[in-house]
Amino acid sequence: MDILFLLIPLSVVLVLIILGGLWWAVYQGQFEDIEQEGSRILDDD
Amino acid sequence: MQAVLPDSDLFAEPEREVVQWIALDDPQEWEEFSHPHGGSQSNLWESNLVIEGMHCAACSLNVEHALKSVEGVISAEVNASSERARIIWSADSTKPSDWMRAIVRAGYRALPATDTSLFEKRRKEQRLALWRWLVAGFCMLQVMMYTMPAYISGFGDMTPDVRMLLQWAAWILTLPVMIFSCGPFFSNAWRDIKQHMISMDFPVSLGIIITFGVSTAATFQPSGWWGQQTYFDSLTMFVFFLLTGRWLELRLRSRTAGALDDLMRRLPDSVERQNADGSFTRIAVRRLMLGNVVRVLAGESFPADGTIVMGETQVDEALLTGESRPVLRSMGSAVIAGSHNLNSAVLVKVEQLGKSTRYAQIVALMERASVDKPRLALLADRLARPFILLVLLAAAGAAAFWWRNDPGRALMAAVAVLVVTCPCALSLATPAAMLASAGFLARRGVLVRRLQALEAFAGIDTVIFDKTGTLTSDAMHIVSTAVREGVSAERVLQTASAVAQHSMHPVSRALVAASKATMVDTVSDVKEVLGQGLSANSEYGQIRLGSAKFCGLETLPADSVQLYLVDEHGWLASFAIEEDIRPDARNAVCALQEAGIEVQVLSGDRLQAVQRVASQVGISVVSSDCTPQDKLSHLQSLQQQGRHVAMIGDGLNDGPVLASAHVSIAIGKAVPVAQAQSDFVVLSGKLILIPQMLIQARRTMLIVRQNLIWAALYNAVCVPLAVMGWLSAWIAGLGMALSSLIVILNAARLARSVEVI
Numbered sequence: 128m129d130i131l132f133l134l135i136p137l138s139v140v141l142v143l144i145i146l147g148g149l150w151w152a153v154y155q156g157q158f159e160d161i162e163q164e165g166s167r168i169l170d171d172d
Numbered sequence: 173m174q175a176v177l178p179d180s181d182l183f184a185e186p187e188r189e190v191v192q193w194i195a196l197d198d199p200q201e202w203e204e205f206s207h208p209h210g211g212s213q214s215n216l217w218e219s220n221l222v223i224e225g226m227h228c229a230a231c232s233l234n235v236e237h238a239l240k241s242v243e244g245v246i247s248a249e250v251n252a253s254s255e256r257a258r259i260i261w262s263a264d265s266t267k268p269s270d271w272m273r274a275i276v277r278a279g280y281r282a283l284p285a286t287d288t289s290l291f292e293k294r295r296k297e298q299r300l301a302l303w304r305w306l307v308a309g310f311c312m313l314q315v316m317m318y319t320m321p322a323y324i325s326g327f328g329d330m331t332p333d334v335r336m337l338l339q340w341a342a343w344i345l346t347l348p349v350m351i352f353s354c355g356p357f358f359s360n361a362w363r364d365i366k367q368h369m370i371s372m373d374f375p376v377s378l379g380i381i382i383t384f385g386v387s388t389a390a391t392f393q394p395s396g397w398w399g400q401q402t403y404f405d406s407l408t409m410f411v412f413f414l415l416t417g418r419w420l421e422l423r424l425r426s427r428t429a430g431a432l433d434d435l436m437r438r439l440p441d442s443v444e445r446q447n448a449d450g451s452f453t454r455i456a457v458r459r460l461m462l463g464n465v466v467r468v469l470a471g472e473s474f475p476a477d478g479t480i481v482m483g484e485t486q487v488d489e490a491l492l493t494g495e496s497r498p499v500l501r502s503m504g505s506a507v508i509a510g511s512h513n514l515n516s517a518v519l520v521k522v523e524q525l526g527k528s529t530r531y532a533q534i535v536a537l538m539e540r541a542s543v544d545k546p547r548l549a550l551l552a553d554r555l556a557r558p559f560i561l562l563v564l565l566a567a568a569g570a571a572a573f574w575w576r577n578d579p580g581r582a583l584m585a586a587v588a589v590l591v592v593t594c595p596c597a598l599s600l601a602t603p604a605a606m607l608a609s610a611g612f613l614a615r616r617g618v619l620v621r622r623l624q625a626l627e628a629f630a631g632i633d634t635v636i637f638d639k640t641g642t643l644t645s646d647a648m649h650i651v652s653t654a655v656r657e658g659v660s661a662e663r664v665l666q667t668a669s670a671v672a673q674h675s676m677h678p679v680s681r682a683l684v685a686a687s688k689a690t691m692v693d694t695v696s697d698v699k700e701v702l703g704q705g706l707s708a709n710s711e712y713g714q715i716r717l718g719s720a721k722f723c724g725l726e727t728l729p730a731d732s733v734q735l736y737l738v739d740e741h742g743w744l745a746s747f748a749i750e751e752d753i754r755p756d757a758r759n760a761v762c763a764l765q766e767a768g769i770e771v772q773v774l775s776g777d778r779l780q781a782v783q784r785v786a787s788q789v790g791i792s793v794v795s796s797d798c799t800p801q802d803k804l805s806h807l808q809s810l811q812q813q814g815r816h817v818a819m820i821g822d823g824l825n826d827g828p829v830l831a832s833a834h835v836s837i838a839i840g841k842a843v844p845v846a847q848a849q850s851d852f853v854v855l856s857g858k859l860i861l862i863p864q865m866l867i868q869a870r871r872t873m874l875i876v877r878q879n880l881i882w883a884a885l886y887n888a889v890c891v892p893l894a895v896m897g898w899l900s901a902w903i904a905g906l907g908m909a910l911s912s913l914i915v916i917l918n919a920a921r922l923a924r925s926v927e928v929i
Contacts, residue, residue, distance in 0.1 A: 131334055135318075135341050142314045142345060146307060153303045159295075162229035163252040170233050 193269035195442035195456045196284065202268070205284035209260050216246065219268070220285040221257040223250060223275065231280070238278035242271045254295075256285060294426055301422050305415045308353040311345045312408035318342040319405040339391045342404040349408050350384055353415060370557045375595040376414065378560070382590045383407050397583050406908050413912050417603045421623065424610055443468065443475045446519065464522045470515055470676065474507045477524035477531075484702050486677060488512040491823040491843055492530065494776025494798070496640045496751055497733070498677060500703030510824060515676050515702060534800050534824050535845055541804055542831035542849060550624055551876060552602040563593045563887075570895040585895055592894040593887050597911040601879030602627075604919035609872040612923050617856040618865060625851030627876075629835045629869040631816050635764055635862070636807070636829070638821035639775035639782050642839050643789060643859075644751040648682040648733075655745040664745045667694060668737050671708045671717050674698040679735055680706075682749050712739040750784070756860040757789045763863035765790070774803050776825050804828045820862065822846060837862065868922070875922055879915045886911045 152158065195201060206219035223235055232252035239248035239259055244266025248259040261271065268284075275282040285291065318338045321330060354377075361377040364370060387402040394400040441457040446465040457475040460466065465481060468474055474487075484502035489495055489511040498514050501507055507520060510531040526532060567586040574582040603623070610620040620626065637643050655661045669687035672680035698708040705718015716738050720727040723738040737745040761771050772793040775782045779796040786794045795806055807829050810817050819826065819833035822842035830836035831849040838850035840857030847853050854861050890907060893899040 128331070128334060132337060135337055138314070138317075139341050139344055142310065146310060146348070149306050149310065150303065153299050153306065156299075158302065160251050160253045163232050166229040167233065169230075 193272050194454050196268040196272065198456060199263075200459070201456055204286050205288070215263045216260055217263055218258065218260050220288045221259065221275075222283045222285045223255050223257050224281040224283065226250075226252055226255060226280060228252070234278055235275060235280055238274045238280075239271055242266055242274045245271055254291075256291070257282070298422060298426060301415075301419050304353045304355070305412075305419045308349050308408065308412040308415050311349050311353075312405075312412045315342045315345050315404050315408045318345075319402075336391075336394075339402055339404075342402065343388060343391050346384065346387075346404045346408055349411055350380070353411055354380055356418070357414070370560065371553045372556045372595065372599045375556055375560050375563070376599050379590070379593075379595055380407065380411065382587070386587050397581075398587055399584050409909055410912070413600065413916075417600055417607070420607055421603060424607060424614075424620075424623075427614075441473070441475060443472070460522055460525060462522055462525060466520050466522060467517055468513050468520055469517045470513055473512050474509050474520065476509045476520075476522045477506065477529045478520040478522045479504060479506055481519045481521045483516060483518035485513055485515045485518050486703055488514055490640050490646075492534070492825055494638065494640045494823060494825050496644065496777050496781055498703075502702075531824065534827060537800055537804065538827035538831045538845065538849060541828040544808070544832050550602065550627060551873075551880070552599070555598065555880065559595065559598060563590065566593065566891045566895065573895060581897065585897060588894040588897065588899065589891055592890045592899060592907075595883075597883035597886060597908075597915045598880065600912055600915050601883055601919075602876050604916050605872050605875045605879060605922055608919045608922035609868050613852075613865060613868060616861060616864070617854065617858070618861055619853040619855060620851070621853065622851045625835055626869045626872050628816070628851070629818060629866065630873040632769065632818045632835055632866075634770045634772065634810060634815045634817045636772045636774050636810075636817060636819050636833075637761075637791070638819075638823065638826045639773055639777055639785055640751075641822040641842075642820055642826075643757050643773065643785055644753050645857075646678075647685070647752045648678050648749050649752050650682055650686045650747050651750050652748045653745065656743060659744065661745070664737065665747075667710050667712065667715070668717055668745065668747070670695045671698060671706050671710070671715070674708075675700055675706055679733060679749050683735070683747065712744065715739045715744070751781070753785055753788055754857070754859050756858055760859035760862050761789045761791055763860070764866065767863060767866055769866070774798060774806060774829070776800075776803075800825045800828050804832060807832055820859075837865075872922055875919055879918055882914060882918070883911060 202217060202219070205221070206217045209216040209218040223232075226232055226235065229252045232250040235250045235257060236248050239245050239250075239257070242261075244262045244264070246260040246262060248257060250257045259271065272282050318341045321338060322335065357373050357377045357380065360371065360373040364374055383403050384407060386398050387404055387407065389396055389398045390400050390402050442454050443457055443460065444452040444467040445455050445460065446452055446467065452467055460476060466475065466478075470485070480501055480503055482503065484500065486498040487501045487507060488498050489508065491512075492508060492510055501518075506523075507518075508531065509524070509529040524530075527536075567589040570585040570589045571582045574585045606623040606626050609626055610623060613620055653661055653665065655664050665683075665687050669683045672683040674680075695708040695710045698706055700706045701718070701722065705716055705722035707714065707716045709715075716723050716736075718736065720734065720736055723736040723743075725736055725738065725743060733749045735747040735749055736743065737747075764771050770793070771791050772795070773782055773786045773791050774795050776798050777796060779794075782794050782796040786792070795802075798806065803826065807817060807819065811832075811834075816834045818835040818837060819829045820837045820839060821827075821830055822839045824843050824846060827843075827846045827849055830838065830846055835852070836850040837852045837854060838847045839854050839859070842850070842853070852865065886907065890899060
């Protein structure tokens with residue numbers, strides 16, 4: 128079970144990294160206009 | 173007098189907007205919604221617009237294309253969900269009216285966004301709230317993962333070092349929740365303490381801090397008197413639940429604010445000012461100066477208080493005075509800012525501007541009145557103080573109980589009480605119920621501007637209606653027709669409405685609306701004498717349509733407005749015309765009375781008109797001829813008798829009363845300042861919604877009480893168990909989660925529809 132002493136700290140770090148990703152998404156406004164960007168791909172230019 | 177054709181026909185809605193845009197081309201107006209972009213030499217500007225009429229994501233791309241096709245527009249970004257556009261344009265090659273026109277051609281409406289800083293502030297607040305919530309939620313999930321093994325493992329399955337490792341991991345991930353996500357609870361509690369108040373945030377903060385402190389001590393020093401139990405999972409879940417409630421509340425509030433912004437947004441007011449050479453230039457109202465002469469077209473509002481120096485017209489002052497009939501204003505008579513020019517263009521000399529106008533005085537009265545608004549202590553906050561006291565007493569009692577038998581366990585028992593008596597359900601009880609109700613009302617077209625107003629609304633005993641625009645709608649209709657013997661009533665009505673077509677007077681419009689037959693223009697040579705009547709040539713010869721005096725008849729006493737038609741032989745027909753009472757007014761009043769509410773009418777109109785409407789809808793207590801100040805003192809005398817009053821109105825003259833009533837409701841197309849003072853806005857203008865709102869408010873408070881009783885019961889059962897030391901940590905945690913869940917599910921019942929009267 129010694130592997131737990133590596134894996135659990137690693138999971139804590141992973142959570143913090145994911146939180147960093149969420150921070151980026153929130154402050155980039157990724158959650159603010161969910162519909163529009165999807166239809167931009169259908170736009171002609 | 174020469175016939176005055178209704179000018180407003182020449183200025184149909186889109187055309188009028190074009191006229192208004194010209195005011196936007198004035199560089200002095202740009203600062204309001206734009207700022208220079210890049211260096212000062214480039215003459216580039218960045219402007220913010222609000223786009224109306226976008227229904228889907230693809231619409232925003234259409235607007236972008238329309239904007240980019242205008243020469244001189246460098247870039248355009250349109251956001252569909254916030255309905256905002258940001259465009260960069262060169263002042264050398266285009267002007268605002270050009271790209272405004274492009275948007276309208278694409279089929280949308282655009283208005284300059286003057287509230288950009290407010291919008292930015294709201295967006296920042298929302299992002300922060302979302303971010304706090306996400307941190308709490310994500311950490312909660314992971315903390316539960318670390319706590320789970322301890323719950324499911326059997327005795328001896330986990331070595332102490334692995335157990336400790338998991339606890340440390342849970343502690344680390346609880347830190348961001350404590351430091352960042354709980355910030356608002358701590359700062360609110362701190363603010364309340366400084367003001368010597370206690371709100372629900374105080375027990376919440378205390379609970380969070382104590383739980384975290386005990387769990388931290390247990391993690392790093394398991395041998396201490398505080399025991400080895402950690403509560404990180406219950407703690408993060410508790411915070412996550414609370415933040416979910418707050419996040420929903422913020423979203424609802426900003427949606428409501430957004431809907432209200434839409435109602436208040438408009439083009440800058442502009443008016444035609446007379447130049448020295450007699451020509452007219454359209455300028456923004458804020459650039460008017462005392463002594464200027466302005467031309468106010470039919471359909472426009474007067475920009476300032478002043479005197480008419482040329483022409484005459486009829487003026488609608490209903491929003492300022494409550495007077496339902498248009499009043500005639502001719503040369504030398506005074507007009508007031510905010511009233512509406514109905515018939516024809518007049519020249520007005522500006523005498524009062526800005527703060528000294530009647531309009532601004534009413535607004536100032538309203539602002540003073542809003543200070544007097546009775547503030548009810550909220551049920552949940554009233555409970556916070558006794559709750560804290562009881563918890564502290566219970567903890568002290570537990571410590572005292574154990575001190576005699578087993579001093580080593582005394583402190584531990586006290587801590588267990590503090591942890592177990594979670595204010596979770598107590599603090600969720602009110603917001604969960606109010607949010608569910610506000611959502612329910614929003615789907616029916618009622619905006620709830622202040623959630624707590626639901627609590628105040630449940631306790632009212634008197635409802636006061638304004639008359640003009642609230643009990644009645646703006647239109648009028650014909651109630652009865654009498655004609656000379658041997659004449660076809662239908663033909664007479666047709667002729668009369670053919671004449672009436674040439675007038676903008678509401679009475680004429682009622683006549684036009686009444687004649688359902690296709691309009692044949694059988695009349696010629698129509699002349700209008702403003703405020704009195706019309707004359708014309710028709711199949712009956714020379715006829716006159718108008719007041720008794722105008723037609724040369726004797727005035728007979730009558731309940732309603734009488735309109736007469738005479739030909740060369742004398743009386744031909746008479747039409748009785750009344751204000752349109754909203755179709756659901758009677759039912760609404762009746763339902764309120766059945767619910768035990770006293771209903772009154774408070775109006776600035778004449779006694780006769782008020783009484784007629786009041787008796788038709790079944791209201792017996794009537795006050796008429798009230799100025800805004802009179803209305804306010806009437807309300808205040810009621811409040812001094814200990815009544816809880818809800819005011820329902822729409823006009824500016826209702827503003828001060830709305831601001832000061834326990835609960836205020838603005839109806840339909842109420843003036844923006846009146847809406848700004850209201851707790852509720854009934855967008856559809858359906859009065860029957862008001863008794864429904866009352867039922868909903870009462871149901872809400874019923875659910876809130878149930879929730880509070882449940883929370884109290886949960887604590888009442890848990891505390892003795894904790895004192896005896898029979899409550900293990902995981903049962904306490906489960907209890908907390910369950911009690912919160914029950915409170916939320918109970919509140920969700922409010923979102924369901926009920927049988928309405």
